[in-house]
Amino acid sequence: MKWPTYRRLAIQAEQAGINRLVRLIGSWRGLLVLTYHRIGDSSQCEFDRGVYSADEATFTRQMEFVRSHFEVVGIDQVVRQPDSYWRNRQAVLITFDDGYVDNFEVAFPVLKRLGMPALFFVTSGFLDQRSISWWDEIAWMMRQRYPQMAADELDDEICQRIERYYELSGDQRESYLDRLSDELKTDRYDAGSPPWMTWEMLREMAKSDIRFGGHTVTHPILTRIQNNDWEFELAEGKRRLEEETGTEVQAFSYPVGNPDCFSDSLMTQTARHYQAAFSCYGGVNRAASAKRWDRFDLQRWPVYGPMRQFQVTVTWPQLMN
Numbered sequence: 036m037k038w039p040t041y042r043r044l045a046i047q048a049e050q051a052g053i054n055r056l057v058r059l060i061g062s063w064r065g066l067l068v069l070t071y072h073r074i075g076d077s078s079q080c081e082f083d084r085g086v087y088s089a090d091e092a093t094f095t096r097q098m099e100f101v102r103s104h105f106e107v108v109g110i111d112q113v114v115r116q117p118d119s120y121w122r123n124r125q126a127v128l129i130t131f132d133d134g135y136v137d138n139f140e141v142a143f144p145v146l147k148r149l150g151m152p153a154l155f156f157v158t159s160g161f162l163d164q165r166s167i168s169w170w171d172e173i174a175w176m177m178r179q180r181y182p183q184m185a186a187d188e189l190d191d192e193i194c195q196r197i198e199r200y201y202e203l204s205g206d207q208r209e210s211y212l213d214r215l216s217d218e219l220k221t222d223r224y225d226a227g228s229p230p231w232m233t234w235e236m237l238r239e240m241a242k243s244d245i246r247f248g249g250h251t252v253t254h255p256i257l258t259r260i261q262n263n264d265w266e267f268e269l270a271e272g273k274r275r276l277e278e279e280t281g282t283e284v285q286a287f288s289y290p291v292g293n294p295d296c297f298s299d300s301l302m303t304q305t306a307r308h309y310q311a312a313f314s315c316y317g318g319v320n321r322a323a324s325a326k327r328w329d330r331f332d333l334q335r336w337p338v339y340g341p342m343r344q345f346q347v348t349v350t351w352p353q354l355m356n
């Protein structure tokens with residue numbers, strides 16, 4: 036049987052109500068890590084709408100669902116507990132990447148009300164420089180140029196240009212943005228307020244059960260950096276987070292997180308600064324193989340789509356890749 040067939044069956048099982056029974060018994064044991072980026076109403080956003088994981092109502096339902104069906108854990112447990120700890124558990128760790136302001140304004144109040152721990156991976160340079168990310172700037176320029184284009188079509192066009200940027204390295208990137216700005220006859224993004232949290236917001240979150248993780252200083256795809264010059268991105272991002280929040284930063288997430296975004300040598304260097312690192316290409320860290328978990332490639336699920344899709348994913352994460 037092929038994977039897509041499993042996937043279809045899992046969706047049908049949700050529709051038929053069978054997954055409710057499966058959730059009582061549990062189809063997996065181990066640690067499921069969920070990744071969010073932005074939470075809110077994407078239709079009002081002047082930047083990249085592709086990074087929205089859920090609107091506020093859906094996120095709230097997802098957190099209530101996770102809390103009532105699974106054991107919610109924090110990064111302290113992931114880092115400190117021995118492999119045997121995960122054998123009989125269905126544990127879920129909630130994570131966020133990048134440091135968007137809606138993490139504080141929308142997601143944090145929900146987590147706090149429900150008493151749920153979470154881990155926020157923050158790109159320190161975005162908070163320090165108050166600069167916009169390259170993907171948000173590409174989207175912003177496109178929206179300036181094509182305000183009347185149909186939303187789906189425009190999102191596709193933005194996506195294509197963001198993917199082209201991924202293929203570039205080093206100084207090609209800035210000149211690509213300059214060329215795009217010329218081509219689209221728009222300015223580079225300059226004025227206005229970039230959509231990041233402030234350090235003060237992080238300090239407020241740290242008073243609850245919230246922890247922070249490293250996500251570099253400038254959000255490059257690390258494997259595209261020449262000469263494997265990763266030290267600044269790994270060490271300085273962590274140093275700034277610890278300095279500003281007064282919390283211990285134990286974990287790291289590789290920007291973008293696909294299998295080609297990290298390597299064996301990067302994992303080795305990451306281990307000099309952090310106790311764990313997370314990818315983001317799906318999967319569940321299964322208890323049966325806890326001894327073989329690579330603590331520098333802990334697997335995560337990027338969340339998107341409607342509530343029913345979320346329920347299927349957390350019920351059958353081992354089938355949904």
Ligand SMILES: [Zn+2]
Pocket residue numbers: 132133250254290291
């Ligand atoms: Zn990121």
